[in-house]
Amino acid sequence: MKASLRGSAAIVGVGHAGMGEAHGYTEMEILAQAANAAVADAGLQWRDIDGICTASVSSPMWVMSVIEYLGLKPGFIDGTMLGGSSFIAHLMPAMLALEAGLCQAVLICYGSTQRSAVMGRAQINAARRRLDPQPFEDPYQLFNPVSSYALAATRHMHQYGTTREQLAEVAVAARRWAQLNPEAFMRGPLSVDDVLAARMVSDPLTVRDCCLVTDGAGALVLVRADRARTLPQKPAYVLGQATASWHRQISAMPDLCVTAATESGRKAFEMAGYGPADMDQVQLYDAFTLNVLLFLEDLGFCAKGEGGDFVSGGGIAPGGHTVVNTNGGGLSCVHPGMYGIFLLIEAVRQLRGQCGARQQAQANLAVVHGNGGTLSSQATAVLGVADTL
Template sequence: MTMNAFVTGAFDTEIGELPGSSCMDLHAQAALGAVADAGLTLQDIDGVLCAYSFTEPHLMLASVFCEYLGIHPGTCLAIQAGGASACIMVMQAAALVASGQCQHVLVVTGDNRLTGMSRDGAVAALSEVGHPQFERPFGISVPASYALVAQHYMHQYGVTSEQLAAIAVEHRRHAGRHPKAHKREPITVDQVVNSRLIAEPLHILDCCLISDGGAAIVVSSREAARDTQGKSVEILGAGQGHTHEHIVAAPSLIDFGCKQSSATAFARAGVQLSDIDVAQIYDSFTITLAVELESIGFFEPGQAGLAAAEGELGLGGKLPCNTHGGLLSYGHSGAAGGLFHVIEAIHQLRGRAQARQVEDAKLAFVHGDGGILSAHCSLVFGV
């Protein structure tokens, strides 16, 4: 089966602390960069997909963006699925071009979460994730929810904080090779486990960054892709998996919807898990990546941290993973965080990853999850 959809342009802005930036400005920078990368003009774009913003929240963010940029696409909508938004947007864009409804769909994200929000504002926004009846009254936070998963996981498999910390260390090593990464200085396992405790057993270096930044891609139909410049990357397969919204309703604290979403994406792409050359998988916390790697099937239960410690997630390892540094070290700008993973996959398959390039990369797997491991979307890309 083929989706007849190709990524023809990709671009992300500077990332980190960007004083004076705004949500719409970052959207515009990313969008113009992606359109230019594809060798197109804004007039060629007939579909626009946006996600959400913490700093400029709006019920119709895609319409606000189009107004800001002065464009009038035939299809325009916003998708909100937390950290899964970016991957779901790519899946939706692929469906739009495959069905003939659009020729070139712009998928665009961005937010100035670091400089545009106060600490109290950020905490208030994230607290809305909890169930209003069964979670919020007890003060549970997003880190505490993931810590609940971590506690169960560590108890179930005998995993240590040091093993989870190895994931953060490898991500920082990857980020050190990327000139745009928010955090590039090396860290050690000791530094991770001795960093400030946020929600036991998760330390601050087990947690993703808060960054300013934007990202965008252009998804084109097979026929329209012929009119673009550069190397197109095909979207071979996509799938979703949804098991719950609130963590109190999760059917398992070990297996999640990524198991279903990845299986669907692999089947539609006609490839196997073992065929993947490089993976970019959502890593809001070290525990997030560990349980997803194992639920998807890349590693046996309880083994992801050990694999990271042995270099298996590094450039020469079994599964080079989050080669830009991921949310843990490259940066996290809301919905743009998930699209950074997509863009890194595109760089790898185009052979543009420079010092972090995976040799002869032909197939890439990207996964996003939203909520507390709630909404999942998997993508397979190939050249």
């Protein structure tokens, strides 16, 4: 089945809206704006959309509300919620539905007004505890998710000698990419010293080690490969995809330095028939600076424990040895609660050659990796142009 699915579907339309600030629009309204942009980008009409995948932090029945708001009557529906990795994970069921003939065009979409909404961080955490209770951690009222990631960062530093300066290099690299992206929310100067001197949030992570809190919506359209070739945009074929999860609570994580990306990455690369060394670009879910080190290691770009050295000296910044998070990532571009869909949008635009000053001359293969919860769910996808099929 995996072999038959390789390259069987392609992303043919992408769009976003409300990036950074929604300017008074609701999360549903900016989702619809992004979806409209993606459908138009694909050269399709709304009547062509007969499949949908979406998820939300705020509503467990979000997919039905989106269907109602957009006026759809889809033959395929997926509302699976895995946190920020959800939209990359949605690729596989969407591909299966397209292969089975359940639908002809799938819309994957997300919208959030986390920055401009009245609800504050304390209220968000309280709502999360009601919808997603974690019995071994909630009684202690952790400042999650930050404290969980800080715990993993501390362990990585202890076990492998990773330094605060190396973590800061990740944030600095993201900002340098963001400075090439006019759509990025934060584009001002940022140095390693700035990251280290920033307000401490949860030791050892300062506010600059943590992702942005923004508004934003993103959407993409997936169709079968044979149809993709008839549409106006250059298709981004899904060559491989896999999702893995080993725990929910950080206290149940078997090893704080090894994530299920080791499984999702291996399976996605095997399905694609390519490996880390073949990738022209790497789009990683950087909710925290630590994430980039862990995922570079777990996906096979460097050995376990060598992530700090790998990113040092501008290794993943513009002009570095590995192209990582070209839009500025969740650390400097956009992060409206869940970031995974924006990884896919950036990868597709790079494969099309539409990224302006940050565009990579060699952009034929991309690995996209999403993370959800507290290193809880991992989803990996390998995208490629026609020549990589």
